[in-house]
Amino acid sequence: MKKESIIALLHGPDHPGIVSQVASWIYDRNGNIDHADQHKDPEANIFFQRVEWTPYDASEKSLEKESNAFKSFARSTLEMSASVVLSTKKPKVALFVSKIDHCFHDLILRFKANELNGTLACIISNHEDLKDAAESYDIPFYYTPLEKNNKANAEEAQNKLLKELEIEVVVLARYMQILSSEFLKAISVPVINIHHSFLPAFAGGKPYHQAYNRGVKIIGATAHYATAALDEGPIIYQDVTQINHRNSIIDLIRKGKDLEKSVFAQAVRLHLNNRILVYNNKTVVFD
Amino acid sequence: MKKESIIALLHGPDHPGIVSQVASWIYDRNGNIDHADQHKDPEANIFFQRVEWTPYDASEKSLEKESNAFKSFARSTLEMSASVVLSTKKPKVALFVSKIDHCFHDLILRFKANELNGTLACIISNHEDLKDAAESYDIPFYYTPLEKNNKANAEEAQNKLLKELEIEVVVLARYMQILSSEFLKAISVPVINIHHSFLPAFAGGKPYHQAYNRGVKIIGATAHYATAALDEGPIIYQDVTQINHRNSIIDLIRKGKDLEKSVFAQAVRLHLNNRILVYNNKTVVFD
Amino acid sequence: MKKESIIALLHGPDHPGIVSQVASWIYDRNGNIDHADQHKDPEANIFFQRVEWTPYDASEKSLEKESNAFKSFARSTLEMSASVVLSTKKPKVALFVSKIDHCFHDLILRFKANELNGTLACIISNHEDLKDAAESYDIPFYYTPLEKNNKANAEEAQNKLLKELEIEVVVLARYMQILSSEFLKAISVPVINIHHSFLPAFAGGKPYHQAYNRGVKIIGATAHYATAALDEGPIIYQDVTQINHRNSIIDLIRKGKDLEKSVFAQAVRLHLNNRILVYNNKTVVFD
């Protein structure tokens, strides 16, 4: 039912005529633009575009060819950064988890219900607690234990796995370990984390305890790309819910779980639908 | 500070190349696209576009000329309906009100604070209660009393006023009279109404009483274009708030007032910023 | 960690001294009130109270005894309706489902995570599609097929099951059949339904299609007690989310699924925590 299409994300210094050049390039090759959205950051003078089109010939081979042609055009003619993907390609996802399992179950069920445009290729965990659950979902589970004072070993094993499985995006479903900057560099794929507060409030550990102690009237959750600076990466999506003085920390954790699930899923969906561009530690989200 | 620009709203049957044709037309005349947003309704096969651009020469005279040239282009070449406005032109607004005054004050204060891209040209009321308030805001107030069994007289006076003042949009700030279909036809400008429920629930009179009696847990407000069918016009914006068993009808009315103000203002803002296209009794809102 | 307590829900005609009488009764028997919440409907002149207390002796036997003593007190001295439950008793729940499975998975996972104060005793379905899933969750699954023109047979089988398993509440997780008024009468336990619209808007079938066609800007979900009048029972909880012109019916269904899950779970939680009183086809929710 869904037509096959090409999706390009462009960004670079703004100059007149980009919209026209892109549209004409597609039209001249008998493609048909399905969606196009653009944004200019007037301060940074950067232009962003997400364009999705159906080429004249939508065979797999033609899609590849057109996609490559557009990449060349974007770089040489437009002089812009471009990532170009085919709607036929479902990115391979690795889910990292520890013991807390609500985001784990929620995301897996969404993959199973075809809500997410990707393939959940594996579960990686520093604990064995969710091994059986992963297997009942029929998803490969890899146990990469963290020896004391030796996180590097686990990260090396994880990196090896990601490379072997050709993983294209890592999602941290309440993975309770800080990823080293070396690891982030080595894997060189985007990593999406869910933090259980409305950042920048309550960064770091135990945000619900921090929120309870401060006496705030709202709690939140934040999905962001992980960077070497803990809880400071580009924010993708946030949401909050009201709390009151009757709510104990246990209530905050329970209410927060629902927020974490929906915020995390929304961020993963946006990423897998190629709707996010990152610049200056911020995101442009073409929703 | 704000650059002068031209804003076009286009819609019509979809065909390949529209985006490219529009972008090229602007680029070929040395204009620079500031924003562009499009939408396709795949079922109705209708294409919608909002495009805002700065022409090479942004003098008043040139803006007029370019605007007219685009209109011709849209109609003859693209074969689409087009409304084209200049960012230098502030539409003239008439505010209708009866006695309930929260939307009245709220909207006037937003005009005074330059939050809304229009000129509040007059207040028209079937009561004299808000005459002094209108005068203290320094806005012309017109009293068009409704004689029993003779709404036509008042509507004729109102239509005359709107024509004389060259009003381009009417906003009903809790105006407690139903506009006749003859009047709507005669004035031939858009009319924005605020209804105090989340339509289609609780259409008609006393929606807060209806909501209280049904025992709903949310109440809402709906801004829509008025049509001959009461409360059935195209919806522009809606919002809701939670209520509970402790809330009396008086509480619902109080909470609802805040919703009505913000929903009404948001709809008026979107209209005055030329962000709304109407088709099939629905709206496309380029926000 | 959690102390054992008694929870009473009272309601009846208001008269002075009820709060004092209840509090004194508990205090005189050396109980300690943990929570107390009351409400008066001034129009209907009905008083409602939820009171939770720890008796002096919190043994199972004493809890039973105190609970019965309070029931007598409420009926004879206060002349009010009273339902009294022990925090040690977890109500037995039957989940009805057809083929659509998001509320099914969501609720089961919440039971497994001890988020809900009840025991999920069985799954009952008019289809066999979710049999394997139920078994992998280790929950008894009963298939009660609906023969054409013979819903009574299935309902009889279902009623028998509910009686045998001593079910105390039925939850309809998108069960796509209308329950007959005879069945509702026969089972004589509360039934919680999730409807995929903000009632009373879009009652009946295909509410997302109705919403799409009307062009609303918000969609919602409503959890309510099922009564003989379809979609007209007392509303427990409602929530909504914003949509826009870009959203297809498929998007509405996807977004709605998240609403349905959270609204349904919230209603089931409130019921299982004995926080809901019903009167005049409305609910008092002591949250």
Next chain:
Amino acid sequence: MKKESIIALLHGPDHPGIVSQVASWIYDRNGNIDHADQHKDPEANIFFQRVEWTPYDASEKSLEKESNAFKSFARSTLEMSASVVLSTKKPKVALFVSKIDHCFHDLILRFKANELNGTLACIISNHEDLKDAAESYDIPFYYTPLEKNNKANAEEAQNKLLKELEIEVVVLARYMQILSSEFLKAISVPVINIHHSFLPAFAGGKPYHQAYNRGVKIIGATAHYATAALDEGPIIYQDVTQINHRNSIIDLIRKGKDLEKSVFAQAVRLHLNNRILVYNNKTVVFD
């Protein structure tokens, strides 16, 4: 229409029987409890209650007498802190403002519409910009200019005014000055401030700029009691709204204005309805 009543706010170390003692005291004197709400902080072992009742004789004189009798009872028998007010008494409010006027207009209009249970006694400002506006609303305006390096003079003048006018609560409607701890101590009445971020995120100056630079996807507003520690006082109410990459700082400021108005008004309403208790730098809000 509204019956006259007495409202007591109690708090202190928890011990059994408080609810019973309070209810019996009222019942024994032929009073009728209209509302009662209580809360226990299990960690701090503090009990909180808000109770509203109609005494047998609701004359002004009797209300005073009963109110004083309850105060004695609370202190001597219950050994709890108690503030007791009469529904017939409307607290006198002083509104501080600088130049930014949206919260100023909004709050004044709510007082005029009888939405708030208090008397707006005066406007105090460090600028003369809103003098005419205050006068058109018929509210006394006091100009207390801040000389460079001499805030003490202005604060002394302000304190004198508050004492003369017998002000019972100060509300800071975007008053752009930090109140000294000496001033807060001297005036010895509660001070409600509106901060334009979801605290503790973006405390201090220019929160919308901070939010823009961090790239958050929600912005918020926080109403709190002012204390000597800037932006760290007990939080009364908070709310947020979604933003996206298209929103400039100017958009954030505009959207934020609506949040500030509603959050500020809600906090002032709760305070004037005697619904807030403060302890451990947090609030218990009996809503």
